[in-house]
Amino acid sequence: MLRAPCQTAAVASRAGAAPRRAWLPGALLALALLGIAPAGPAAAQGIAVAEAALRAPDDGEGGALLDAQFDFELPAVLEDAVNRGIALYFVIDFELYRTRWYWFDRKLVGTALTYRLTYSPLTRQYRLARGTLAQPFDTLAEALATLRRVRSWKVVDPGVLHRGEDYRAQTRMRLDISQLPKPFQVDALTNRDWNLASEWRPVPVPPELLR
Structure with a gap:
């Protein structure tokens, strides 16, 4: 017996959703065992880029x-998570583009700097x-500073920056939730405090860097 298209889609949707939901109870249990309850939606405190500047190397x-x-x-x-032994990964991204009025800007640089913040109960x-x-x-305050x-x-x-060309650069900082344990990635879906990130901040390219 052939199913109607809408019925077939509904059955497939339920079948595909079941495996995705299967690991949720275990993830939530892991959170509970660590003493960190999943939180509801909360206002993200966010990250602000207070200053950002490019300069020439001293050499x-x-x-x-x-x-x-x-x-x-x-x-x-x-803070509670890191004190319980969960490593937090913070990433600083930087991008440099050559602007082109006749086409999309060309990306010249895309690089990232990763910091790993941890706590050792032993020491x-x-x-x-x-x-x-x-x-x-x-102290945590010293590490965050x-x-x-x-x-x-x-x-x-x-050799990347040249006179006669126009450039634009930008940077940001973010918490890399993809490197968190699976239970905490689940919590990040409903708790915006886990989605700690800044907006992209434009960084001027000083003329003295062009050669």
Whole structure:
């Protein structure tokens, strides 16, 4: 017996939804065992890009370094998570485009800097890691103060910026929820405090960087 198209679509939709819902109870149970209850929708506190500027490297070899200052407070749910051993990954994105009036702007640079914020109950210290480099802090406030400030990040290699061309650049900071454990990714669907991010902030390209 042939099903009507709408009936077939409804059956397929229910069949596909079941596997997706199957792991939700386990994820919510994991949250409960950690003592972190899923929260309802809340106002996101967000991240503000207070300052962002490009400058030439001190060695005079060309290219550009980014200095930036981000302003934000860690929401209570994120502070609770990191204190319970959950690693938080913060990403700073930078993009550089060559503007073209006759076509879409051409993307020249797309790079990211990732920080990993963790807490060790054994040493009672917070750690902020960037690649293989890690720095310990006695308090969360000290770790966040360092996280909010970026200095001398090389974002543009020599030979990219040229005189006679127009450029635009932008940067932002965000919490990478894709690197959270699955239960917390579920909570991020309903709790905006987990979706901590800034808007893209334009960064002027100084003429002295063009060669």
